[in-house]
Amino acid sequence: MEFSWDIIVSLGLVVLAHSIVYVFVMKKRAKSIDGRHVVVTGGSSGIGVCLAMECVTKGAHVTIIARDEKRLKAAVDQLELVRQRADQKIQYRSLDIGGDYEEVARVLAETEETVGPIYALLNCAGMAICGVFEEVSVRDVHKLMNVNFFGSYNCTRHVLPKMKRAREGIIVITSSQAAMFGIYGYGPYAASKYALRAMAETIAMESREHGVSVTLALPCDTNTPGFEEEEKSKPRETKIISGGGGLLKPEDMAKAILQDALKGNFISTVGAESWLITMLGGGLLPWDGFFTNLLHALVIGPLRLVGYGLHKYFNSIIRKCAKEDRAGDKVESK
Numbered sequence: 001m002e003f004s005w006d007i008i009v010s011l012g013l014v015v016l017a018h019s020i021v022y023v024f025v026m027k028k029r030a031k032s033i034d035g036r037h038v039v040v041t042g043g044s045s046g047i048g049v050c051l052a053m054e055c056v057t058k059g060a061h062v063t064i065i066a067r068d069e070k071r072l073k074a075a076v077d078q079l080e081l082v083r084q085r086a087d088q089k090i091q092y093r094s095l096d097i098g099g100d101y102e103e104v105a106r107v108l109a110e111t112e113e114t115v116g117p118i119y120a121l122l123n124c125a126g127m128a129i130c131g132v133f134e135e136v137s138v139r140d141v142h143k144l145m146n147v148n149f150f151g152s153y154n155c156t157r158h159v160l161p162k163m164k165r166a167r168e169g170i171i172v173i174t175s176s177q178a179a180m181f182g183i184y185g186y187g188p189y190a191a192s193k194y195a196l197r198a199m200a201e202t203i204a205m206e207s208r209e210h211g212v213s214v215t216l217a218l219p220c221d222t223n224t225p226g227f228e229e230e231e232k233s234k235p236r237e238t239k240i241i242s243g244g245g246g247l248l249k250p251e252d253m254a255k256a257i258l259q260d261a262l263k264g265n266f267i268s269t270v271g272a273e274s275w276l277i278t279m280l281g282g283g284l285l286p287w288d289g290f291f292t293n294l295l296h297a298l299v300i301g302p303l304r305l306v307g308y309g310l311h312k313y314f315n316s317i318i319r320k321c322a323k324e325d326r327a328g329d330k331v332e333s334k
């Protein structure tokens with residue numbers, strides 16, 4: 001066949017026209033949570049309380065779940081300030097979601113009796129304990145798996161089958177950028193977050209045909225009370241590497257999570273760094289719309305080079321820190 005620019009140009013125009021139609025006409029319509037029951041785990045602090053604020057502002061009945069009653073009460077007071085209607089139900093339940101499944105199911109069922117079926121479950125409760133592998137105690141590893149993995153698993157296990165039967169619903173699973181590639185000092189924490197990512201990918205595929213959408217939130221460092229706490233146990237290598245991803249405001253992350261959840265987007269990230277890491281570490285992510293997946297496929301090859309460049313850079317940070325430590329040891333032993 002003779003090489004013809006006409007064909008290339010017409011193909012280009014067709015792709016461009018499709019993109020324009022997609023962006024301006026076929027824009028995914030956001031679902032509404034007005035008057036619907038939304039449960040936010042971890043809703044007494046950080047990203048969770050910001051998510052709850054967004055939901056109340058959008059007119060939802062909101063139940064927040066966490067353990068500490070004092071913080072829960074303070075959060076409800078904050079939520080009351082953005083109440084939209086007098087009949088809006090805003091309440092809390094004190095519950096260890098990482099504990100016994102039967103207890104979690106009982107509490108969730110009880111809130112459904114008073115407020116109505118759960119339309120959206122926003123799993124945001126979680127915690128981080130950092131340290132190199134042998135520094136994290138066996139007990140803490142169990143704690144991480146219980147709160148982060150089993151907490152979200154327990155709540156989702158109760159709610160998802162009911163949503164499928166109702167043929168509607170929204171599930172958010174909050175994982176982390178640390179579930180996109182292995183990072184120094186995040187071992188057991190990352191394991192719990194990779195587990196959540198795997199669960200989210202699976203239930204997204206299983207729930208499509210039942211009208212339930214699943215969103216995987218992948219925050220980078222976010223300025224919350226939990227973040228301040230984890231900084232205490234964080235090796236400096238981890239701080240430097242993580243710091244490259246920036247520090248988000250919890251309000252911004254929460255806004256993005258809710259918007260993506262309402263649009264039914266699978267991935268929710270904020271910022272160019274997180275987008276890059278997600279493209280690189282995402283592997284074969286679930287179907288998320290033609291143009292999202294096409295873009296992913298087109299950028300992945302060249303981006304790998306950038307990714308391995310980053311790995312070299314991260315290794316140089318770790319080498320530098322190790323050198324400093326050895327120098328420190330020498331001074332001490334003198």
Ligand SMILES: NC(=O)C1=CN([C@@H]2O[C@H](COP(=O)(O)OP(=O)(O)OC[C@H]3O[C@@H](n4cnc5c(N)ncnc54)[C@H](OP(=O)(O)O)[C@@H]3O)[C@@H](O)[C@H]2O)C=CC1
Pocket residue numbers: 041042043044045046047048065066067068069071095096097098099124125126127128147151174175176177218219220221222223224225226227250
């Ligand atoms: N901040 C960050 O840098 C990042 C955070 N994330 C993830 O985002 C989510 C929110 O983080 P962030 O806002 O920083 O966390 P915070 O520590 O500020 O808040 C955590 C919330 O979860 C609740 N919670 C913790 N354990 C349990 C439990 N066993 N049962 C019920 N509730 C529980 C806490 O309340 P209480 O203790 O009273 O139970 C609190 O409401 C977490 O899953 C975290 O891993 C991901 C990436 C980065």
Ligand SMILES: CCCCCCCCCCCCCCCC(=O)[C@@H](N)CO
Pocket residue numbers: 127128176177178183219220221222227230241242243244245273276277310
């Ligand atoms: C040119 C582009 C440079 C890109 C640099 C990318 C840097 C890597 C970002 C990794 C961030 C990992 C954050 C994990 C946060 C988390 O889960 C904890 N806060 C626990 O709560």
